[in-house]
Amino acid sequence: MSAIHDLFTSPIKVINVGLPSFAADLQRQNVPVVHVDWKPPAGGNPRIAALLDRIRRWQAQVRAGKE
Template identity: 50%
Template sequence: MTDQDRPQYQQLLARKVEVVNVGLEGFVKDLRDCGIDVVHVDWKPSAGGDPQMAALLAKLGV
């Protein structure tokens, strides 16, 4: 089996990690200090801050 044929989770260990950070901003500096590319999301609770509505929207792919 070639690397390309393996499921993505088996390829993760062989690939360069590139991160999207959602939440604590402090993690961004740590990753950059280790040479990891990272994009920080300027996150706010979705669905007007209603967790149940946010979960529903995420399930619907919104």
């Protein structure tokens, strides 16, 4: 539960992935936000995107193993 407690008691800081208007709305309220100019991964090729995800998970496991 502590991660939610931290969220409720800290200033909200947002990474916006998708519609730019949501980031613009947060900016207008002076909420720290980074907009990601998202595009479909792997040029929209789902097979290559799935391969990239496997590599990502593997990298995360390697990192976790090192810690």
